[in-house]
Amino acid sequence: MARIEFTGGRELDAALRALSTREAQRAGRKALRGAGNQFLRVVRAAAPVDKGKLKKALRLRIDRGRYDKSLLSALIYASASASQYRPRKTQRQSRTKGKLGPARYTYQVGSRPDVYGIFQEFGAPGHGLPARPWFRPTWQQNKAAVLDAIAQELGRSISAAALGRLTD
Numbered sequence: 670m671a672r673i674e675f676t677g678g679r680e681l682d683a684a685l686r687a688l689s690t691r692e693a694q695r696a697g698r699k700a701l702r703g704a705g706n707q708f709l710r711v712v713r714a715a716a717p718v719d720k721g722k723l724k725k726a727l728r729l730r731i732d733r734g735r736y737d738k739s740l741l742s743a744l745i746y747a748s749a750s751a752s753q754y755r756p757r758k759t760q761r762q763s764r765t766k767g768k769l770g771p772a773r774y775t776y777q778v779g780s781r782p783d784v785y786g787i788f789q790e791f792g793a794p795g796h797g798l799p800a801r802p803w804f805r806p807t808w809q810q811n812k813a814a815v816l817d818a819i820a821q822e823l824g825r826s827i828s829a830a831a832l833g834r835l836t837d
Contacts, residue, residue, distance in 0.1 A: 696826035701743045704818035715807040
């Protein structure tokens with residue numbers, strides 16, 4: 670496992686503690702969103718292309734902690750609602766044969782992008798689909814750059830918030 674060198678963490682923490690909770694959260698969200706969008710572009714470039722739906726479905730979400738509202742997290746995920754896939758509302762059955770009928774529309778056929786991305790990353794050994802990881806290697810290659818971008822953006826946000834407090 671590669672070791673990542675990060676300097677200035679204590680100074681950033683002290684500067685964040687000097688701000689109010691609202692200003693600190695705003696600075697943290699801005700830093701995570703800026704660095705997250707940069708990494709999202711890299712992940713989209715590395716995503717496997719079947720029909721291009723997985724690349725379009727990748728999203729970035731910044732959340733607060735469920736129990737501790739001061740914690741922030743960033744999540745890159747494949748959104749099922751971003752694709753044109755719509756599952757069947759009911760299973761059509763033939764009255765005479767008792768079998769499932771064919772799909773009425775083309776949008777009912779195929780896999781959702783979120784499911785497709787998981788099967789590409791981890792595979793399905795029971796079904797003969799080998800794992801072709803694309804997200805984890807991308808993270809391993811860009812981890813230091815993403816953390817550095819978060820630190821730089823956080824420093825800029827803290828400076829802007831501190832200057833805003835001085836001018837008020």
